[in-house]
Amino acid sequence: EVQLQESGPGLVKPSQSLSLTCSVTGYSITSNYWGWIRKFPGNKMEWMGYISYSGSTSYNPSLKSRISITRDTSKNQFFLQLNSVTTEDTATYYCARYYYSSYFDYWGQGVMVTVSS
């Protein structure tokens, strides 16, 4: 069974970088697409970006140059880095398998990240 688990700090200071790891078991990240989604307080959901089986990436333009998604195939992990965070980045962050860039069929449990000084 495909399983994903996010890990990373729950508190980040404004202007710093948010870094999260998604560990995948039961499926190789060298197949399919792997994405990050966040849910803001108030329930709005936002697709942030993905990394493909080949390592190519696609990002939400609203995040401009602040976002980077990378991977370590030897550990079957992929990563999110979001730079210059503000309080507006406070959200629950999910990683998910993005089935051939269409729908999200497997999700991690989510990690709540608060941006606060």
Added chain:
Amino acid sequence: NIVLTQSPATLSVTPGESVSLSCRASQSISTSIHWYQQKSNESPRLLIKYASQSISGIPSRFSGSGSGTDFTLSINRVESEDFSIYYCQQSYSSLYTFGAGTKLELK
């Protein structure tokens, strides 16, 4: 950007009722719409893919319909475990977007 408008924002029902949740796209997206259920403190769960295709392990009381700009998620005879938030998501555009959600609550 393709905007997805879900209605109603909140739907209050009693168990046993059948309901329809709406998702309207700002432009035609064929059948590139997917539905999720998110219970409190859980991750979203895929319910329906490509407007009407069923997902293994999802109860048969959940069904989807629609094409173009108007889509519907139907729940036949709501059960207590169905009270949660429902989201639609489009994959027609490479800027993937979600609707704002419909909260299904106990009346």
